[in-house]
Amino acid sequence: MVAKKTKNHTSKFKISGVEFGGKTLPIFAGPNMVESKKLIFDVAKNVKKIGAHFLRGGAFKPLTFPYRSKKYNETREEGIQWLGEAKRKYKIPVITEVMEEKFLPLICEVADILQIGSRNMQNYPLITACAKTGKPIMLKRHYGSSLRDWLGAAEYILIEGNKKVILCERGVSVPHTHRTTSRFLLDLQVVPAAKEITHLPIVVDPSHATFWRPWVSSMALASIASGADGIMLEVHPDPKNSAVDPLQPIDYSDFKKLILNMNKVAKIVNKKII
Numbered sequence: 001m002v003a004k005k006t007k008n009h010t011s012k013f014k015i016s017g018v019e020f021g022g023k024t025l026p027i028f029a030g031p032n033m034v035e036s037k038k039l040i041f042d043v044a045k046n047v048k049k050i051g052a053h054f055l056r057g058g059a060f061k062p063l064t065f066p067y068r069s070k071k072y073n074e075t076r077e078e079g080i081q082w083l084g085e086a087k088r089k090y091k092i093p094v095i096t097e098v099m100e101e102k103f104l105p106l107i108c109e110v111a112d113i114l115q116i117g118s119r120n121m122q123n124y125p126l127i128t129a130c131a132k133t134g135k136p137i138m139l140k141r142h143y144g145s146s147l148r149d150w151l152g153a154a155e156y157i158l159i160e161g162n163k164k165v166i167l168c169e170r171g172v173s174v175p176h177t178h179r180t181t182s183r184f185l186l187d188l189q190v191v192p193a194a195k196e197i198t199h200l201p202i203v204v205d206p207s208h209a210t211f212w213r214p215w216v217s218s219m220a221l222a223s224i225a226s227g228a229d230g231i232m233l234e235v236h237p238d239p240k241n242s243a244v245d246p247l248q249p250i251d252y253s254d255f256k257k258l259i260l261n262m263n264k265v266a267k268i269v270n271k272k273i274i
């Protein structure tokens with residue numbers, strides 16, 4: 001098993017100049033979906049200024065219902081181009097989701113990291129195709145998967161000789177005990193559990209886990225305290241009008257406050273953000 005920790009080591013690697021597994025905790029921020037050129041330019045400019053290391057945003061989206069956002073099916077390829085233009089203009093590297101192998105050449109022209117979404121965590125042919133491109137990969141945990149299954153999927157990337165693998169915890173399915181709209185439960189215990197057995201860095205995404213804006217900041221701070229190697233956040237200038245999952249993104253002002261607070265917690269665990 002390549003993902004297995006042998007000695008007491010953790011993976012350290014750089015992606016577009018940003019170090020993973022080191023002292024600085026990389027922050028990924030951006031909208032759920034690349035809704036328009038205007039939106040992605042605005043977000044790239046602002047999250048970069050506030051302190052994000054990577055711009056996130058899906059052009060190809062696994063939407064729970066097929067009805068919404070028909071117009072976005074026509075802007076998927078354009079969405080990748082817009083991400084590329086925003087990246088060059090604001091000098092911020094990009095992470096975006098891959099859903100189908102046939103779009104890999106297009107996505108690879110722009111993406112600094114390929115995101116495998118939770119729904120595709122065990123789509124081994126897709127994972128292998130992504131791994132073979134040599135691009136760094138973020139593997140989001142499926143909301144029903146064990147740590148063993150998650151690491152097994154990571155192994156499909158590593159076995160291709162692609163060592164730049166980042167795990168991402170994004171909440172698991174449990175009986176909905178907190179509130180009816182709380183879609184997932186952030187499994188922070190998986191951070192120390194994974195660190196016991198793997199050297200791979202683990203990023204935590206409290207936006208998808210909580211599905212509820214008022215809980216995102218505290219869970220982001222808790223994620224850093226748990227030992228996370230980075231944080232992924234949905235940030236949108238007008239969260240309530242986000243085309244997808246409008247309950248979960250935070251706005252620029254909350255993101256700014258959160259970065260400062262995350263930096264304080266990071267110091268306690270001997271890391272930093274800015």
Ligand code: PEP
Pocket residue numbers: 032058062097116117118119140170208
């Ligand atoms: C996303 O990050 O946009 C996303 C769809 O996340 P997940 O695969 O974790 O649901």
Ligand code: MN
Pocket residue numbers: 032208245
């Ligand atoms: Mn999403």
